Amino acid sequence: MQARVKYWWLVLTCVATHAYAARLLAVLPTNTRSHYVMYGRLVEALARKHHQLTVISHFPMKNPPPNVEEISLAGTIPEITNNLTKRHYHSLKPDFVRNLEEIMKECVHACETVSRLPSVKALLNSSVTFDMVIVEVFGSECFLPLGQRFKAPVVGLLSSVPLPWVNEQLGNPEATSYVPAYMMGYGQRMNLWERFSNTIAVIWSKILYKYMSQIPSQAIADRMFGPGLKLETLAQNYSLVLSNSHFSINEVRPLVPALVEVGGLHLDESQKLQKDLKALLDASNEGVIYWSFGSMSRIETIPSETLVNIFEALSRFSEIVLIKMNRGLLSRNITVPDNVYTMEWIPQYATLCHPNVKLFISHGGLLGTQETVACGVPMLVVPLYADQALNAHAMSDRGVARTIILRDSTVESWTETLSDLLRNPKYTENSLKLRDIFLDRPMSPLDMGVYWIEYVLRHKGAAHLRSPVLDLPLPQYLLLDVVILCIAITLMTLFILHTLFRYLCTRCIKWWPFEKKLVFETKIFRKNVSLFLCLLWKYKVKTN
Structure with missing residues (x-):
């Protein structure tokens, strides 16, 4: 009986998986082989789950399965490599700023090149439909309007730990007091100067991304798709972002539901030695x-x-x-x-x-x-x-x-x-x-990545994963209105107490006999202090 139940469970699982088979568009414009090692593993896993995929990439498969259609970008731009002889050791610009600028320039250049290819233009002008768009999340957002173009949810693939601008787009807390920023070689236990530098680096990274990536990427997107929603608005509507990080080797950090860690997704147990x-x-x-x-x-x-x-x-x-x-x-x-x-x-x-x-x-x-x-x-x-x-x-x-x-x-x-x-x-x-x-995980990183992608498919974009932080104005998110309300309540309470004490003191003095009142007032004025001020002084000493 148990074997029969298990058999039917397997059958239902396979049927369900096939029922959710969808047409996916994956756009991976950055020409970095190490990044595609991760993305390629995910593409292969989705293909094994019977999904129909259209993949735009610089690294086409040698023998793609029949359910994978590829638009090859190979040869359009040179592969990104670093010549270690040409290091800018004496540059006045901080390393993290120079590195970010180089990354953003390379990513924007890749977007510009890929957007002008006839095969990409033909896809945008076609009548084909997609159930999901998968884009690379790194240094440019020029292909984010594909979700709007095909009326499909957008899933992002991030080959690193969460980047400062990605945290902002997902409403994920920065926690700069104990989470070191990307490009900053700090640990989780930072001193005062490191926390200060870490916070400045996060703020500066977002400003740099705005002007060096988002604005030029907006121009590319407007040329490809026509004027429409701003990229910064579209970026707040990711259904899911898969991050190549894990708390065991990267930082322990707070995560919103739409940001899922799949560090180690690229590990390939089938790899053999020659x-x-x-x-x-x-x-x-x-x-x-x-x-x-x-x-x-x-x-x-x-x-x-x-x-x-x-x-x-x-x-x-x-x-x-x-x-x-x-x-x-x-x-x-x-x-x-x-x-x-x-x-x-x-x-x-x-x-x-x-x-x-x-x-x-x-x-x-x-x-x-x-x-x-x-x-x-x-x-x-x-x-x-x-x-x-x-x-x-x-x-x-x-x-x-x-x-x-x-x-x-x-x-x-x-x-x-x-x-x-x-x-x-x-x-x-x-x-x-x-x-x-x-x-030690409940499932492998690759299976987890596939599960969450299919989760978004099953739930038609999974809008419930989106953080409500994205709809809050900055003063509300920082609780500035709550701080102002607390200050107002405190001041109002002090004013009422002050008025009440003055009233009570005045009434008490009026009820006293004239001779006693005269003696009392004389003593009080000699010391030049009122009962209310004494109480305030005493209260202040206690709070300190």
Whole structure:
């Protein structure tokens, strides 16, 4: 009987899933491979759930299933990469401001380029309908009017922790007293100066986003869709935003229902090692140090004198050093140590989870950080850009990592740090504990992402997830009207008490015999104080 019930439950589940199969439009305009690793996994999962998808992306699938139609953007703009030789070490502009400006310029440029493609224009002018629009949430909102164009709810995909302007759009609390802002490399326990800087950074980020992204994006949107609602208004109508964060490795923060954390969504258990790489890792009995700066930052472009110092430090260890790097691009004056092996492409998650990997040297990207935590490996973080300093601080606070600044690299600093991470067992112990916390969830991040997308579909946009904060004027949200009301009530109460005491004192003095009243008044005036003032003075002392 139980087996029969279970069988029918499975049948009903499959029927329900198929019944909610919908036509989805996913627009992913940013040309960043690391971001698409997350988005691509979600697209594939939705396709397996029988949804019809139209995907606009720079990274088309090799063999798309029949229910996925792709509009390829490949080759329209160059892939975003960082040349580490051209770092602005002596710029007067704060790092977080410069990084935000670069991100917003790149995102607005991507919107401008994608919006002019004939295939995109043809889609906008077609008669096709969609049940949901999925857009990337990062540095531009130019495609938000697609929801209005197709009369469909809009779901956002965010590849980072919640950004300051995204918090504002969803009515999510900033909590700058203990939640470090994106781009600020602070922890959750900040001193007075850090809290001040953190608050200023959040305010400045929103202003910067307004003038460097929202205004130019509005011009692009008006050209594509015609004059209509402002982007800042449309941004307050997200049905859902999936954030690539998780409280176990990022900050503990308050979240409105429309903001769901799915950190680790991109983790792919099916990833395999190529034969030569597996043989190398299996034979490395002394252990392996794996070094990668991801898909955006090239290790080969590190200044030569710095790279020489790092290689000298690595050569002092018996462990094999595996580096994601093109050896042919190195300067001729750089000698690669004998214990260093280089490959141009390495399946990172599968490599990190190999039992012989003892340490990961990383730039602190969020996806790589999540993979490292999921595999229980200590980290040496060299933050370069964006939120990497924030991630580095979070890992250091949890006792699984140490941080080195690239421009301050010396042979001694690298040797001491590597030795501590490799020889001190506390880092491995803390990494294994953090792994268990990160992976302990009621469902996988990918399943959670799919569930919430289908939740929005089932409930026709799920308007009940929207925070009422978005409809409150700023004075009401800050409770300024309540503060004013409290002050008014307090002043009115004091005035009534003052009047009452004066009246009672006057009446009491009139009832007294003339001789006693005269003596009393003489004493009072000699001391130059009234009964009411005495009471006020006494009350004031008590409150202090």
